[in-house]
Amino acid sequence: MANYQNIFTHLVIKFDEKNKQGKDIIDLVPISWTHDKDGQIYCKYPNKNEYHKINKMCKKSMICDPSWNDFKITVVKEAHSYEQGLRRMEKAFSDTVVQSSVEELVNSSEEEEGPQQFNKNDLKACLNDISEFGGSKINFMPESFDDDYNNSSQSEVYNSEELSNSDNCNSSSSSYSNEKRFFKKPKKKCQTSIIPPKKVAKHDIQKKSKIRQPEHYIVQPTTSNTIVTGKKIHNIQSKYCPTCGAAATESVTQANLESAKRSILYSIREEAKATRTLIATNSNTNLIEKIMQEENIVGLPALDLESFLDFEKQLKNDIELIKKIKCFMAINIKCSVKLSDNMTVVIPQIMSKSVQVMYSAFGRETNGIKKLNFSATETYKHLLEALTSKFSDLKHKEIASQLSRWFSGAKDREGGKKERLYKKIKMSETT
Structure with missing residues (x-):
């Protein structure tokens, strides 16, 4: 822990205790809140009445209060600053396998492994070795792969880090909630369109000293209303509720219902006001004309x-x-x-x-x-x-x-x- 304090300012931690749903709890805390006890790492965490101040206290690395409770934790990532800690905490939430902590350091690419070259058989075996999805195994290799490979005049290599990310996302996702997965199970059986990993030619690898960061790829069912281009998914026929403005694909929340209720009540009040004014005007006009006829x-x-x-x-x-x-x-x-x-x-x-x-x-x-x-x-x-x-x-x-x-x-x-x-x-x- 002393070595940590000399290098890092914040830690991304995982509490050994789980929440009511049985899911892991991950948070970002200053390194001064952590301490060793009997060979285990513990964290002093604020009480419930101070939860609204946690972000501010964490950003300023405020000293912990002795009255705070101790929680047994596991260090997930280290960070040199609060902003870097936020980025690494988000990655810890979204990735099932946490990347190396040296990923954001200066000259870290020198310690990373270079792209790995596969021949046709190894690449095909690597892509097909993926767990089942929705009850059936996805074939990542189309039938035309052999023909395209034989007809290609220039050999190509895949970034091994991109392939490992897609494999790890399925193999070890049991330790995190299903909400953080990149793959979603379709409701109906339909043809799936896969956005493949980006290909990198040999001559491009020799020109670049640094390897670009891998992108996330989404398995999305193809329907008549969806167009998949790169990382973006465009919906051609997006429909919205005319009352509350919510998208048709989103689930209706309590806030949407309250907004729709307020809009309907406002329309009713305005219509009632106009009706009462019209009735009052007609009745007053008859009374006015009677007064004016007298004299x-x-x-x-x-x-x-x-x-x-x-x-x-x-x-x-x-x-x-x-x-x-x-x-x-x-x-x-x-x-x-x-x-x-x-x-x-x-x-x-x-x-x-x-x-x-x-x-x-x-x-x-x-x-x-x-x-x-x-x-x-x-x-x-x-x-x-x-x-x-x-x-x-x-x-x-x-x-x-x-x-x-x-x-x-x-x-x-x-x-x-x-x-x-x-x-x-x-x-x-x-x-």
Whole structure:
């Protein structure tokens, strides 16, 4: 252990105790958490209330607490850093036979064995010497192999490490869970397509000093919807659930069901809200028309500023007039879709153009002339209430912007623009 501490910082360990499913437990810990005891290696491991801190403590190589429990372990791999330890731990999970720990060291390729050359008979025997798969033995050598071998003008060699990986994956997989295997048993008997190991020519081996790392190869049943190209498997007809978005090939989880439930409930609430609004609008329209038929609003539109200010005073105290103005606005904005159209329909029927040009939306100056503040009036308060009830998703900022634009163009309405252009033409003719 002392030699380990001088060279390595982390260890990939396997606990002698197994989990509830009887599977091995592999983890990455700082080397300072391990110690010798009676010729066996033990590891100090955090308590359950500190499990959420394990990754952080392991990365920083924090000192273990004396109160932690001891567990008997077996060292699987050594690592020079936390990042290297993560990579080697993942490889220990995915590979049934753990590779040599010198695999990632500098100049490690000098200690590795070179590619091994096989003749036709040895290669055929090596590929066929594989355990049974799905009740039947897979023939890795097609019938045309003999013809292709005899017709080839240049001899080829296979990387022995690639062949041993595929053999070891079947022979010693009993020590790890079935979830980590590369080979999956097909549900139905079907023709299997094998992605063979990459071939390396002799002249390529002489040019390269380092041997590339072996790739994993997957036995995948061939169906009409699957295309196998290299290491990637493409599904032509991928189908997804329109509600939760899960792929059709994946099993449905509790999270998918909860997501689908929330989506359905949201749709139901929105449809119910729209239905209630439609019913309320129809019933309110009948009530509004009944109120408006009893008596019309007298004195509208206001032709001058004094008449409009008198109307404003009445709106503060007269409840019947408030009901009538609200009904009047609700009826007039019922058929308009755009916000600016609603203002164009309602405001001119309350105040004439001569009064409109005296106001701005928020009392700002226009061309150096101070204007009255329309947003401070009772009319604006009831108009804003009517607009927000119709456009529930509309923000007050957008209403204010449209109102400012509407009052800035008041002087050009009712023939004002033509009159202004006519005056400009007359002035240019006289000069």
